[in-house]
Amino acid sequence: MRQASTQIVIATSGPGLIEFTDRVNAWVAQQEFHEGLLTIFCRHTSASLLIQENAAPAARRDLERYFSQLAPESDMYEHDDEGPDDMPAHLRAALTAVSLSIPLASGRLALGTWQGIYLFEHRQAPHRRSIALHLIGV
Template sequence: MLRQSVAEILVTTPGQGLHSCTDAVARWVAGTGIDTGLLTLLLRHTSASLLVQENAAPAAARDLERYFAKIAPESRSYEHDDEGPDDMPAHLRAALTAMSLSIPVAGGRMMLGTWQGIYLFEHRRAAHRRRIAVHLIGE
């Protein structure tokens, strides 16, 4: 019988960077009792994003962060700077990445690859409390 579960996961970030939320999502999936289905995650913010990324080599995260700092640098030249010089670059970085992810679930677990993890990519310098809406449909 098809079932659904919906919740929200709160992730507190200390500031810019990739912050793993794999374990929190995995715990929630396991707690639903749904064995097989499709997991959808939606980040409910416009200045951060969600990524499935390398989870074993910290250098991969550092390289990714440096890359985005180059292609969307902080600058006072942006028209939209309501919350400071990191405001518009955060929106640009979010636009270039993803706000939602879909991940298959089998055996009550996300079907991530061996070296994959789910990350909240915080694009703002200040600490934030980010909300991820999670929805799992399956049986």
Template sequence: MRQFSTSLSVHTNRQGFFELTKDIRAWLLDTGIEDGLLTVFCRHTSASLTIQENADPDVLHDIGTFFKKLVPEDASLYTHTNEGADDMPAHIRSALTDVSLSIPVVAGKPVLGTWQGVFLVEHRARDHQRTVVLHIIGE
């Protein structure tokens, strides 16, 4: 059994979805591990991870629109407001999604569906440098 880890630095400049699939695939190839389990972990409380459709951008747009309706950016609704109107909603949206994903790896590739991609979801409206940790264990 072998294991490797690395960190991806992701610059975000808006709310939205930032695809990590290509970076993850490239790193997995470099590890040489053929079969195992990949963990993807987001080190932030106002950003998250998801596996979602990567073919039609309307899907990601609709999900973003839904989150804005589900968790509005209205400071009058929250006690924690000192970091801006989008901060507390970002924490809630992050809690509703994932900060850690487990993805099987077979033949050196993440086992994803035809239309699936791995995304960092930025829930804040301003620039951030986000860190996503990748860890693979396998053979």
């Protein structure tokens, strides 16, 4: 059994879904594992991770619109230390995930045909998001 880990940084320019499947696939391929499990962890409380449709841009737009309606920017929140998008960003992150587990089979991530790995930025301002990758296997 072997292990490998790294961190990648994703620059964001505001709210939305940013696919980074290619970066993850490239790193996994460099590790030369045959079977295993990849854990991806977002090291933030106002951004999250999703595995989602990567073929139709409308699916991403609909998700973004849904979450902005579900947790809208508003003056109804007590927590607004960093502005009106602060608490809505935490709510959106709480409703999604900050960690993903993806099996590795025959040297490749076992993602479906139309699945991509996304960072879901929930804040208005640009950020540099740190994502930890950990692979365990053979």
